[in-house]
Amino acid sequence: MSLADQPPAAALVFQTLLQHGPLSRAEVGRRTGLSPGAVTKVATPLIDDGWIAEVGRPTVERANGRPATLIAVRAERARFIGVKVTGDELIGVLADLTAQPLASRRAALGSRDVGTVVAAIARLVDQLRAAAGAAGPDGIHSIGVAISGDVDGQTGTVQYSPFLDWRRVPLAQLVESATGTPTVIENDVRALTVAEQWFGAGAGLSSFAVVTVGAGIGAGLSIGGRVVSGAHGVAGEIGHLPVGGTDRTCTCGNTGCVEAVASTHAITEQARQATGDPELTMEKAVRLAHAGDPAVRAVFARAGHAMGLALASVANLIGPERIIISGEGVASYDLFADQIRQTFADHAFGAAADCDLVVRPLPFEEWARGGAAVAAQRVFAPLK
Template sequence: MRWGAGSVSGDMTRTAVLALLARRGPLSRAQIADALEMSPATITQSTKHLLAEGLLVQEAPRPSPAGRPSIPLSLVAGSAHAVGVQVAHEHVTGVISRLDTEVVHSFRQDFDPAAPQALATLTALIRAEIDELERRGLPLSGVGVAVPGIVDPETGTLRMSVRLGWTGLPLAAHLRAALGVPVFVDNDISAVTAAERLYGPGADEADFLLAAVGQGIGLGMVLDGAPYRGAAGAAGEFGHMPVQTDGPLCVCGNRGCLESLVSTEALLHNARTAGVIGDDADLDDLAAAARTGRRAAVDLLETAGTLLGRALAGVINLLGPRSVIVIGEITALWDQLDAPLRRVLLEHLLPAVRETRIDVRPWDDELIAVSAARVVLGAPLAAPRQKS
C-alpha cells in the first residue's frame, strides 16, 4: 500500500493498522509492516499503544517458516464503536459500527431539512443512538455525519448544500456542543471515498476515483495515496462539469451541467416528459421499459451512458487513475448504460489509460452512513484537524 506525501503521521499509522486488521483479520507485526509498507519499528510502536488501549489483542503464537513463531494481532471488535449518519433531503439514515466494521444497529427516518426544527430533530436522532450505546454499555469513539454539500474539512462547517438548503452552518461545532462527544462532519462522497481508501477493496490502490451518480453527481479522488479535496474543500463537483451548450437549467444555476442531464432526477424527468414512464414510475420502471426494448427508453439511456462516458473519459485522461468505482442509484440502470459508456470510453481514452478499470457496485442505502462511521474510526485520514 502506498501512502501519499504528508498523510503518514503517528495517527495515520494507527488508522492504517486498525483498518488493515478490520479488512484482513489477524496479522503479525511483520505482516502489517509489509502490507502497509512501513518500517517494523513504526508498527511495533503503534501496535504497542493499541494493545495498551485494549483495541488490539495478541493471539496464541503460530509456527512460522522463518523459525521464530509469529504472533498474530487481532482487533477487539467491541472495544470501540462509531455512529455514522447520512443526512439526505428526504431522510436520515444511521448505523452503529463496531471497530471491526460490523454494523450492530441501523435506522432510517423521514427528514425535512427545511423544517424550522430540522437541526433539533437531527440532534435528537443522534442522541438516541448514543443513548442506545450507553444502555448497552458499549464504548463510543465518536459520531460521523455525512451531508450532500461543500464542507470545510478543517472545521466541519457546511459551507453550502443546495439539496438541504443549508448555508454556512457550523454543523460539527453545533453537534459537538449539543452531544458532548467527538463529531466529524464531511461531504457524503468524501466520506465514502475516505472509507473506501481505508476499508474497501480500493485500500490497496493509491490512485482511484469514486463516481457517485444519483440525484446528484459527485467524484471522490484518491491521488498518490491521499484523498484530494481541493484548495477550498470543494473539489469533486463532477456533476457541474459543463457538457451541453444551452442545456437544461441545473440546480447550481448554470445550464448544461452533467447533473442536469444524467442525474437520476433528470433521467426520470426526461422519461416522464417523453411519456416513456408514468408520473409515479421510478428507476426500476425505466429499467424495465428499456429491458423490454422500448425504443424511447433505450435511446434515453443510450444518450445518458454516452454523456456520462464522455465526461468520465475526460476525467480519466486528466488524472490517470487505476480504477473508477461507480456507486449510486444509477447503478440500477447499469445493464443499459454499460455498453454506450464503454464504447465512448474506448473512443476517447488515451492509450496510456485505456486499461483503467470501471467497477460498478450495486447500490446500498446504508453505504454513506456506514462510511461516515468508518471515517470516525479512521478520523485522522478524513478530518485531520476537526477538533473534538
C-alpha cells in the same frame, strides 16, 4: 492518555492497522516508512490503552527468521455512529472500531431546514445509543456525518449543499451540541469511498474512484492509497464537469454539466419533455425505455454519453485501476450501460481504457458506515 498528545505517527500506524491489520510491527514499518523503533514507540501506549492488541501466535518473519507477533486494532475498544443525510431521510449505523455494523436505523426528514435535520440526527443517535447500551457497556466515541455537497471536514462546516439548500452551516458543532458527542463530517461520496477502500471493492487497490449516480453525480478519488479532498475540499465533483451538449440548467446554476443531463431528476425531466407527459415519474420512464420507447431511450442514451465522458475524464486524469459505479441511479443502469462503455472506450486515452468499470449497488447503510469509518480514522487525527 490524551489522544491529542499522540504524535502524527500514531495516526499513521493506527490507520494502517485499521485498513490492513493484523500486521507485524515490521510490516507496519514497511507500509508507513517508520523505523521499527518508531513503530514500537508509537504502538506501546496504544496497546497499554487498549486501542490495539497483540493477536494470535507469533509468525516467523522471513527476513531474519525471528518470530514476530501480529498487532491489530481492538474492534470492541470503541463504538461509532455513522449518519448519511439524504434530502428526505436519515440513515444511521452503529459500528465498532473496525466499522463492522452492529445496528442500523432510518428516520424520515419532515423538512430540510438545519434545526429540523440536527434535531432528527440527535433522535437517531439516541436510538442507536440505546442499541449500543443493549449490545455492550461502552459509550459512543464519536459520530461521523456523511452529507452531499461542498463539505469542509477540517472545520466541520457544510460550505454549500444544493440539495438541502444549505450554505456555511457549522454542522459538526451543531450535532456535537445536540448530542454531547464529538462529531466529524465528510462529503458523503468521500465517506463511501473510505468504506470501499477499507472493506469494499477498493480494498487493496492503490488508485480507484467511486462514482455515484442519483439525485446528484459525484466521485470519490483514492490516489496512491489516500482518499483525496483537494486543497478546497471539492475534489471529485464530476457532476459539474462541463461536458456541454445541453442548454439545461444544472443544480449549480451552470449549463453543460454532466448532472444537468444524467442525474435521476434530469432524466425524469427530459423524459417528460420527450413524451409530453408532465406527470411522468422516473419509474415510468424506466418502464417506457424497457418497452422500447425510442424518445425515452434516447434520453437514457444521452445520459450514458455524458456519464461516459465523465468517467473517461476521471480515467485520463488519475489513471485508476478501477471505477466503481454506484448510487440509486444504478437501478436503471442497464439502460445506459452500453452507451457509457462505448463513450468511455472512445475517450479514455491509451492504457487509461484498461480501467475496470464495476457496477455496485450499495444501500445507504453502506454510506452511513463510511461516516463511521471516517470517525474511526480520525480517532488519533481529529484535524488532518
